[in-house]
Amino acid sequence: xxxxxxxxPLVSAVDVTKxxxxxxxxxxxxxxxxxxxxxxxxxxxTLDIFRGQTVGLVGESGCGKSTFGRTLVGLTxxxxxxxxxxxSAVWGRDRLGRGELKDKAQIIFQNPYSSLNPRxxxxxxxxxxxxxxxxxxxxxxxxxxxLVRRVGLAPDHLDRYxxxxxxxxxxxxxxxxxxAMRPQFIVADEPLSSLxxxxxxxxxxxxxxxxxxxxxxxxxxxxxxxxxxxxxxxVAVMYRGQIVESAPAEELFARPxxxxxxxxxxxxxxxxxxxxxxxxxxxxxxxxxxxGARASASGEEHEQRRGCGFAHRCPNAARMCATEYPxxxxxxxxxxxxxxxxxxxxxxxxPDSTSPHLVRCHRECGSQ
Ligand SMILES: Nc1ncnc2c1ncn2[C@@H]1O[C@H](COP(=O)(O)OP(=O)(O)O)[C@@H](O)[C@H]1O
Ligand code: SF4
Ligand SMILES: [Mg+2]
Numbered sequence: 260x261x262x263x264x265x266x267x268p269l270v271s272a273v274d275v276t277k278x279x280x281x282x283x284x285x286x287x288x289x290x291x292x293x294x295x296x297x298x299x300x301x302x303x304x305t306l307d308i309f310r311g312q313t314v315g316l317v318g319e320s321g322c323g324k325s326t327f328g329r330t331l332v333g334l335t336x337x338x339x340x341x342x343x344x345x346x347s348a349v350w351g352r353d354r355l356g357r358g359e360l361k362d363k364a365q366i367i368f369q370n371p372y373s374s375l376n377p378r379x380x381x382x383x384x385x386x387x388x389x390x391x392x393x394x395x396x397x398x399x400x401x402x403x404x405x406l407v408r409r410v411g412l413a414p415d416h417l418d419r420y421x422x423x424x425x426x427x428x429x430x431x432x433x434x435x436x437x438x439a440m441r442p443q444f445i446v447a448d449e450p451l452s453s454l455x456x457x458x459x460x461x462x463x464x465x466x467x468x469x470x471x472x473x474x475x476x477x478x479x480x481x482x483x484x485x486x487x488x489x490x491x492x493x494v495a496v497m498y499r500g501q502i503v504e505s506a507p508a509e510e511l512f513a514r515p516x517x518x519x520x521x522x523x524x525x526x527x528x529x530x531x532x533x534x535x536x537x538x539x540x541x542x543x544x545x546x547x548x549x550x551g552a553r554a555s556a557s558g559e560e561h562e563q564r565r566g567c568g569f570a571h572r573c574p575n576a577a578r579m580c581a582t583e584y585p586x587x588x589x590x591x592x593x594x595x596x597x598x599x600x601x602x603x604x605x606x607x608x609x610p611d612s613t614s615p616h617l618v619r620c621h622r623e624c625g626s627q
Pocket of ligand 3: 324325326
C-alpha cells in the first residue's frame with residue numbers, strides 16, 4: 260500500500276495501553292495497603308482514523324479519553340502499544356521526530372485559558388506556533404493575520420491577551436494556534452465543554468468548515484453525545500480504558516448494543532438517539548472495517564483477565580460474565596436482543612457485510 264492509499268488509516272492506534280503507577284498515601288500504607296496503585300487509564304485500544312474523518316470518543320469522566328488522545332499526538336508515551344501516522348511510528352526507537360509529528364498532529368483543549376500563555380498576545384501565541392513550523396518572521400505576520408481572520412477573530416484581537424477574550428474567542432485562538440502547524444489530524448479534547456450553548460454551535464461550525472477546507476481528521480473527545488452524534492462519522496465508546504463499542508455513528512445510535520452505551524444514550528435528556536446529524540456520510544466505504552476501533556489481533560487476549568469490567572453495573576449480566584473476559588468482536592448477526600434493553604437493539608443491518616459494529620459483550624457477540 261502507498262501512503263496515499265485511501266484505505267490506509269491516517270492515524271492508527273494499535274493495542275495502546277497507558278498505566279499510571281501512583282504512590283499511596285502514608286495513611287493508606289499504614290493501614291496495610293500496597294505502597295503503589297496502578298491505574299489502567301488506557302487498556303488496549305486499537306483504533307483507526309482515516310483522512311477527512313471524525314471519530315467521536317465518548318465515555319464518562321476518568322475513563323481514559325484524554326490520556327488516549329494525548330498518546331496519539333505524542334504528549335503521553337504509552338506503556339505499551341504503538342501509534343502510527345500513515346505507517347510511521349510515533350513512539351519507540353524509530354519514532355517520528357518531534358517536529359515531524361507537530362506538522363501532522365495537534366490538540367485543542369477543553370480549557371483554552373489554561374493552555375494559552377497568559378503573558379502572550381494573540382499575535383505572539385499564533386506567531387510562536389508559526390515560528391516553530393519554520394515560517395520566517397517576514398511571512399509570519401501576514402500568516403498570523405490570515406489565520407486569526409480564518410478562525411473568525413477581528414484584527415483588533417491580535418493585540419489582546421487571553422484574559423481580555425471571551426471563552427469562545429480563546430478557543431478560536433487555540434484553533435488558530437493548532438492550524439498554524441498545518442496539521443492533518445487534530446485531537447479536540449472536550450473543545451466545547453467550557454462554552455455557552457450558542458458559542459458551542461459557532462465552534463462546531465468552524466471545526467466543520469476547517470475540516471472541509473483542509474481535509475482534516477479529528478478525534479473528537481466529548482461526554483456530550485449530541486455533539487458527538489452530530490459531528491462524527493464513527494463513534495467509539497470507552498469504559499475504564501477500553502473500547503466497549505464502536506460503529507458508524509448512525510449505526511451506533513440506531514442499535515446501541517453494549518449495555519453501557521445504552522445507559523449513556525438513555526441518559527440524554529429528551530430521549531436519546533433521536534438526534535440530528537450533519538450528513539449521512541458513510542464510513543463503510545473506507546477500509547475493510549471502516550474507521551473506529553478494531554478488534555485486536557493480539558495483545559489483550561493474551562492477558563489473563565477475569566470477567567467483564569462492566570458486570571457490577573450491568574442489568575444483563577449472566578454467570579459467565581463474572582468469569583470470562585469479553586473481547587471486542589463484531590456484533591452477532593444472529594443474537595437476540597438482550598432482555599431488558601430499552602432501545603433499538605437488533606440483528607446487525609447487513610448480514611453479508613463485514614460489519615464495523617464492534618461490541619465487547621458476551622451476549623451481543625453471540626458467545627452465549
Ligand atoms: N498524569 C497522571 N497521573 C496519574 N493518573 C492519571 C494521570 N492522568 C490521568 N490519570 C488517571 O487516568 C485515568 C483516566 O484519566 P483521563 O484520561 O483524564 O480521563 P478522561 O479524559 O476520560 O476524563 C483517571 O483515573 C485519571 O485519574
Ligand atoms: S459481558 Fe455480560 S456483564 Fe459485560 S456488558 Fe455484556 S452482558 Fe453485561
Ligand atoms: Mg478528559
